[in-house]
């Protein structure tokens with residue numbers, strides 16, 4: 001604020017404060033009340049000098065910080081603009097590159113370059129907190145053989161169950177076993193004309209079924225299962241028991257998994 005406006009503020013003060021005498025006395029005693037507006041928070045305050053810009057040291061500090069921050073942002077934006085406007089030819093001639101340079105040169109994201117650095121595919125040097133790449137290393141990268149991605153061969157099955165073993169361990173009958181094998185592509189083979197079923201595959205299937213029981217949403221009551229498949233109560237219980245059908249006890253009632261029970265009748269047991 002100029003001297004003139006300060007005087008104006010002074011007269012403004014004199015005219016409106018209603019304490020003309022008081023103000024004049026102060027003037028005569030060289031104590032001038034100067035009204036100023038804080039350049040940070042915009043409140044009106046009484047200053048001792050015509051050059052005071054802030055109402056308090058807090059506002060002064062905050063204004064300073066804001067100014068510094070704005071300067072930094074401006075500098076950073078300028079840097080970005082400069083990099084963007086930097087001709088590609090100039091970039092191509094550089095022996096040492098920043099991450100941004102390299103990303104522009106290669107037309108890939110900075111993130112991709114950082115990932116390559118993490119995987120130790122590109123050597124870097126640190127200068128302070130700046131990361132610098134060598135153009136030669138980038139060129140060299142083109143000479144490296146591509147990593148051979150090995151195709152995963154399925155592991156040959158070496159462990160098998162006999163049907164008898166399955167019946168004992170998993171409490172299922174041959175018919176249900178056949179459905180499971182068919183529906184889940186479980187490897188099987190014949191050995192001495194007898195069926196052998198891949199142990200790891202079948203174990204995995206039953207593990208999954210056990211875990212899935214908590215996700216079963218459809219259930220039969222025993223009466224419903226009897227009705228649906230025209231069975232006696234004993235026949236339902238026997239099939240549930242023989243085939244290890246997931247079941248739940250609700251008080252004195254038992255309900256059985258609809259999907260597992262229906263599965264029994266797909267090829268007939």
Ligand SMILES: [Zn+2]
Pocket residue numbers: 038039040041042043054055056059
């Ligand atoms: Zn203020």
